[in-house]
Amino acid sequence: MKKLLAAMALGASFALATPAVHAATPKDTLIEAWRIDDMITLDPAEMYELSTYEVTGNVYDTLVAVNGRKTSEILHKAALSWTVSDDGKTYTFKLRPNQKFQSGNPVTAADVVYSYQRLTALNKSPAFLIQDLGITTDNMNTTLKAVDDLTFQMTVDQAYAPSFVINKLCATNFGIVDSVLLKSKEAKQADGSNDWGNGWLKTNSAGSGPFAIAQWKPSEVVTIQANPNYWGPKPKLKRIVWRHIAEEASQRLLLESGDVDIARNLSADQLDGVRKKGGFKFTATAQNNNLYAGLNTKNQYLANPKVREAIRYLIDYDGLAKTALREGWIVNETFLPNGVLGFIDSRPYKLDIAKAKALLAEAGHPDGFPLTVNVASTQQQWMDVAQSMQETFAKAGIKLQILASDQKTVITNYRARKHDMALLTWGIDYFDPNTNMAFVVNTDNSDTPKSKPLAWRNGWMNEDFNKQAAALLMETDAGKRKAGYQAMIKAWQPISPFAMMFQQNMVAALSPKVKNFFIGPNPEMTQYDTVYK
Amino acid sequence: MSKPAIASASAVAAPSAEAGAHFLHGVRRLLLAGGGLFFSLAATFFGLLVITFVIGRLMPVDPVLSAVGDRASQATYNQVKEAMGLNLPIWHQFARYAWNVLHGDFGMSTLTARPVMEDLIRVFPATAEMATVAIIIGIVCGIPLGVWAAVYRNSLLDHVMRVVGLIGYSVPIFWLGVMGLLVFYLQLGWVGGPGRLDVYLDGEVPTVTGLILVDAVIAGDWEVFANAFSHIILPATLLGYYSLAYISRMTRSLMLEQLNQEYLITARVKGLSERRVVWRHAFGNIQVALITVCALAFANILEGSVLTETVFAWPGIGRYITTALLSADMNAVLGGTIVVGTVYVGLNLLSDILYLIVDPRAR
Numbered sequence: 018m019k020k021l022l023a024a025m026a027l028g029a030s031f032a033l034a035t036p037a038v039h040a041a042t043p044k045d046t047l048i049e050a051w052r053i054d055d056m057i058t059l060d061p062a063e064m065y066e067l068s069t070y071e072v073t074g075n076v077y078d079t080l081v082a083v084n085g086r087k088t089s090e091i092l093h094k095a096a097l098s099w100t101v102s103d104d105g106k107t108y109t110f111k112l113r114p115n116q117k118f119q120s121g122n123p124v125t126a127a128d129v130v131y132s133y134q135r136l137t138a139l140n141k142s143p144a145f146l147i148q149d150l151g152i153t154t155d156n157m158n159t160t161l162k163a164v165d166d167l168t169f170q171m172t173v174d175q176a177y178a179p180s181f182v183i184n185k186l187c188a189t190n191f192g193i194v195d196s197v198l199l200k201s202k203e204a205k206q207a208d209g210s211n212d213w214g215n216g217w218l219k220t221n222s223a224g225s226g227p228f229a230i231a232q233w234k235p236s237e238v239v240t241i242q243a244n245p246n247y248w249g250p251k252p253k254l255k256r257i258v259w260r261h262i263a264e265e266a267s268q269r270l271l272l273e274s275g276d277v278d279i280a281r282n283l284s285a286d287q288l289d290g291v292r293k294k295g296g297f298k299f300t301a302t303a304q305n306n307n308l309y310a311g312l313n314t315k316n317q318y319l320a321n322p323k324v325r326e327a328i329r330y331l332i333d334y335d336g337l338a339k340t341a342l343r344e345g346w347i348v349n350e351t352f353l354p355n356g357v358l359g360f361i362d363s364r365p366y367k368l369d370i371a372k373a374k375a376l377l378a379e380a381g382h383p384d385g386f387p388l389t390v391n392v393a394s395t396q397q398q399w400m401d402v403a404q405s406m407q408e409t410f411a412k413a414g415i416k417l418q419i420l421a422s423d424q425k426t427v428i429t430n431y432r433a434r435k436h437d438m439a440l441l442t443w444g445i446d447y448f449d450p451n452t453n454m455a456f457v458v459n460t461d462n463s464d465t466p467k468s469k470p471l472a473w474r475n476g477w478m479n480e481d482f483n484k485q486a487a488a489l490l491m492e493t494d495a496g497k498r499k500a501g502y503q504a505m506i507k508a509w510q511p512i513s514p515f516a517m518m519f520q521q522n523m524v525a526a527l528s529p530k531v532k533n534f535f536i537g538p539n540p541e542m543t544q545y546d547t548v549y550k
Numbered sequence: 551m552s553k554p555a556i557a558s559a560s561a562v563a564a565p566s567a568e569a570g571a572h573f574l575h576g577v578r579r580l581l582l583a584g585g586g587l588f589f590s591l592a593a594t595f596f597g598l599l600v601i602t603f604v605i606g607r608l609m610p611v612d613p614v615l616s617a618v619g620d621r622a623s624q625a626t627y628n629q630v631k632e633a634m635g636l637n638l639p640i641w642h643q644f645a646r647y648a649w650n651v652l653h654g655d656f657g658m659s660t661l662t663a664r665p666v667m668e669d670l671i672r673v674f675p676a677t678a679e680m681a682t683v684a685i686i687i688g689i690v691c692g693i694p695l696g697v698w699a700a701v702y703r704n705s706l707l708d709h710v711m712r713v714v715g716l717i718g719y720s721v722p723i724f725w726l727g728v729m730g731l732l733v734f735y736l737q738l739g740w741v742g743g744p745g746r747l748d749v750y751l752d753g754e755v756p757t758v759t760g761l762i763l764v765d766a767v768i769a770g771d772w773e774v775f776a777n778a779f780s781h782i783i784l785p786a787t788l789l790g791y792y793s794l795a796y797i798s799r800m801t802r803s804l805m806l807e808q809l810n811q812e813y814l815i816t817a818r819v820k821g822l823s824e825r826r827v828v829w830r831h832a833f834g835n836i837q838v839a840l841i842t843v844c845a846l847a848f849a850n851i852l853e854g855s856v857l858t859e860t861v862f863a864w865p866g867i868g869r870y871i872t873t874a875l876l877s878a879d880m881n882a883v884l885g886g887t888i889v890v891g892t893v894y895v896g897l898n899l900l901s902d903i904l905y906l907i908v909d910p911r912a913r
Contacts (some may be wrong), residue, residue, distance in 0.1 A: 042749070042808075043750055046749075048749050054661075054873065056830045057662055057663035057664075058663055059662070064621050065621065089797045094648065123826070140625060140626050140629050141618070141622075141626065142618050142619045142621060142622045142626065144622070144623065145622065145623040145624055145626070146627075147622065148623060148625075183629065208633065219663070232752075232753060232866070234672070235662045235664065235669070235672075236662065236750070236865060236873075237865045238752060238871075240752075258744060258749050259867075260749060260863070261863065262744060262745075263860055263863065263869075264860055264861055264863065265742070266728050266861075267728075267731070267744040267861060267862070267863055269741075270731050270735060270736050270743060270744070271743050271744060273736060274735060274736050274739070274742050274743060276748070276749075344874075393554075395876060422610075422874060423611070423877060424877075424880060425609050425611040425615065425877065425878055426609075426610050426614055426878070428615060428620055428648065429610055429611050429615060430610070432612070432615070432620075434633065444620060468624060469626050
């Protein structure tokens, strides 16, 4: 027994003698704790996940980019300048000379052609971004052209508003890839077609941005390192590391012990705790992501615009923003996120039971009716919103039943128009108001349309709005375009099949050593080349 | 089980011809066990295959949507639907699915967009490493404590052990994990934080087995070894503590049963020391049952470490299967379940083999 005790004591002392591991993070490396388990590919022509954009947005240069700190400004990245032809359909870009990829290959117009062609031909999730400009596999050899080494030309099918086309090209899916390198990585897909190097680029990088992918272990860690061939000022840090830490409490522990420099997913309570402890900095930016409820007009009650208007008065916007959604969401009742061209802070609704009751009486339902709402149970905050709705709706006689399931089930239902109400978020695809015309435009309300915009999913079609949206898409005067969307928001709010509620707010807690860190309103606008410690 | 240990001593001393026959008998048993393993594996496997396929088709989730996302155009949607074989008749889909699985191809995970097999090769060693360290802690501490608690029944030690066991059964591991991190990581700085390694050491040693401790030894990199040890010790101790609670309770009750037997009085009358009576005679007779207890405890750690893996950001199989389940990623669920199922059956076989070695009557 004595021997065993001694052995256990030895074991214990060994465990205790393990040296303290609170080493500060290396000076040239920024380490972040973030949930990155949505990341499934690093190929810009395939990716459509939020965290991926932040990573690849620092790896691939686009021709042009939106300045995250001042979203009305377009930055010249790979392109020095551009012109639009008189008929408004041909865009000519002059490339910055002497740019190189991480491999050392020069960046030429042929690379831009290749990048845009593979985005079109691979036909993955983001392919619609370019296909919507009328560029298809059939015409891409003529619509996308390298005039010379440093001149790239793109011809679109209509005379769109130039601000729309340029804003669209800022999405990292239009990132320029190294065609010489990728051609050597091309392989056959299962159906015999060319994979455009997608199999390889899923886990590697071939860009000309300030960083390059160093390693990626799904749901574990992703690291980028400074690209020595970058044309611009050299990044101040050598490596940026995102570690997947699912648990908020663990993120906070890592931050407080100095093992990570930035914690990205702290809850409001965790943030309170860190603030109370002191010694950390905080930064927050409103994100281009809206939380809303879809109101299906296929439902006998919701078909009545007065009922939909009543529902918008039955949501406790301010109360929720102060409690369940504190720090994470701010009130936004429009279909555009604050910061996007055309946004106007129009807030006609607040919780007003009496008004809602009056509207319901006018609609012929003074005693209310039963209704269901589909919610993703994995998102506690959304469940909180649904429960708050249940309470406030009951005050006007509406018996709201919460149908909680995983998010894919909610979306499957939503796309089949099988819901009464659905609580969901919508993030923009590119930094232009046209992206959120999904809330407004529906040109085919049949059960088998070519596309299923959000308006279709709620069975709502309005010819006037379809026409307005089409006209604004072609409006060449940026000022008129902006005013047009602002007017549209106000006219749309009282009749739409939606209750727009909140816009996401992202807060990060960081070590005071970290300088110049700024969360972009879109993930790709969180840039690391100027961050230092 | 309660047969006197003296009898087994005579079996050990059997003449060599008889030993040969025993050996052949043992081999036959092993072969039978192997055959049994094969059939139970095949049956389990087929059952799992059918169930996951049916669930995958019954779930109210559009599998194409899981793959292409909500924004893709109709053309993209159609292309992927065809590539996934979803426009084929249902029996054809099942045949194709079963054929691929039989060839070790569990298909693609919609969650990671990688082959499930690749994911499993990545996540399983992480869990296996933590579970192995945990079960070692559980066995090394749990068995002696259980024996002592039985020998000194109703003593202070026994009561303390009962409380320790009770805590092990009733306190959620999630809470203990966070508390452990707060105290030993944040306050005292004795152990590493969440994750398998400090970030700056990640990728320092080449992956051979996927077990970082082993890989570090192979590479002779003791800094990585020490760092990995500092990260694994807390979660493994916690998991080990839970199995310790179970193992020590089981050991105690098995021992109590033996300590009341007459053959122990005989042993004492023969003048054997108390230590020999307890450890050689009484403990010797509960070893076989303990093997089952430990194998079960090990299997429980392997599949039941989801919460520990979440708190400690441990990229293991428990978390993989749970995340896959929550996002309706049926290929990953099937692959993960098959691995856990195989480990269960494998542990059963292993305990059968250990029986042969430990218990002469089984030969």
